[in-house]
């Protein structure tokens with residue numbers, strides 16, 4: 237198994253460290269050809285407008301969308317969730333547009349919208365450590381999207397088939413459980 241980590245912008249190195257801790261081979265994805273030999277991909281947090289722009293500039297947006305539509309397991313964290321959404325609540329832009337969710341960017345406010353907590357996560361036994369940084373949350377879903385976690389009534393983790401999207405940053409904590417969840421997803425889908 238080899239996991240790709242989109243490495244155009246944002247917190248990709250931290251996800252690489254998590255793969256090292258789990259002993260999972262990984263590679264950073266910077267060019268279209270890097271998408272060829274991967275079994276799953278992580279879309280890190282960062283800034284979704286910049287990441288979407290770079291995906292278009294490097295001719296990777298359509299190719300990545302096609303791989304995901306063909307079943308490549310994908311794990312979007314924070315701005316990765318924004319890239320996956322078919323609709324944004326407060327922005328007309330759509331990037332990959334593959335997941336039946338509507339997502340609100342900077343949903344907790346731009347300035348004071350960063351906080352940490354522990355929350356329940358369907359399929360994970362322990363309470364998951366969650367770091368929110370100018371995070372989005374999900375404002376609506378279609379019926380085949382599974383809600384995995386809610387914090388203060390807001391949806392912060394969802395899964396639809398091969399796609400996992402979360403509002404927070406597990407790569408900035410010591411908690412490996414959400415990365416393990418994604419690895420299990422890849423194993424189950426392969």
Ligand code: GLN
Pocket residue numbers: 280281282283284285313314315316318341342369370371372
């Ligand atoms: N606010 C950022 C955006 O809209 C996401 C923040 C993050 O990834 N931590 O892209």
